[in-house]
Amino acid sequence: MSTDETGQGAVGPDADHENARQEVIVVDENDREQGLANRLEAHTGDGIRHRAFTVLVFDRDGNVLLAQRADDKRLWDTHWDGTVASHPEAGQSQKAATRQRLEEELGVTPGQYSNIRITDKFEYKRYYLDQGLEWEVCAVLKCTLEDRTLDPDPAEVGGRMWVPYEHLYEHQKQYRQLRLCPWFEIAMRRDFDG
16 A cells, blocks of 8 residues: 555555544554554555554453454454454543543443553554454553443444453353454453463
8 A cells, every 4th residue: 555646645446445544653662653654554565563452341240341343344344352442543542542432432431431541552463364454552451331331333343242251261262253353362361361
């Protein structure tokens, strides 16, 4: 994927994709900002390392809310994710981005959850079929949902389910049909393996 002659945005067959109109924060291996890049270009070819986050929403009984990515997502469509994953915008904190995406994707407002916190950060790079890749320094955020009322956006979320988090980790073969997103699998493994 390349930029047009002005250096702005993606060109080519995916130039009209929604992601071609967005930017991500380019970072080094230590999550230090290096500038901005077109979101589509960051997820195409060899990729561009950028900042991301994944959010694990729990209930008071230790269940994690899994959200299935909508079937028209460009990458990892119909895979199950640990509630919400996205990219902060320029100048936006990970917590602010989390609050925004929880509301946009699931209709969850700040009054419904407590104890939002960053618990981990890791770098990973994974390719998805011939569609693109993720190369991210990914923060893991967690919170506890006090009110489990949800109003998911079908353009973002194909399905949702509450799963006992520890059981999911200890018995992954039983959940194999879910096809988990790689960033969620890494976050979960790091939680339990230290």
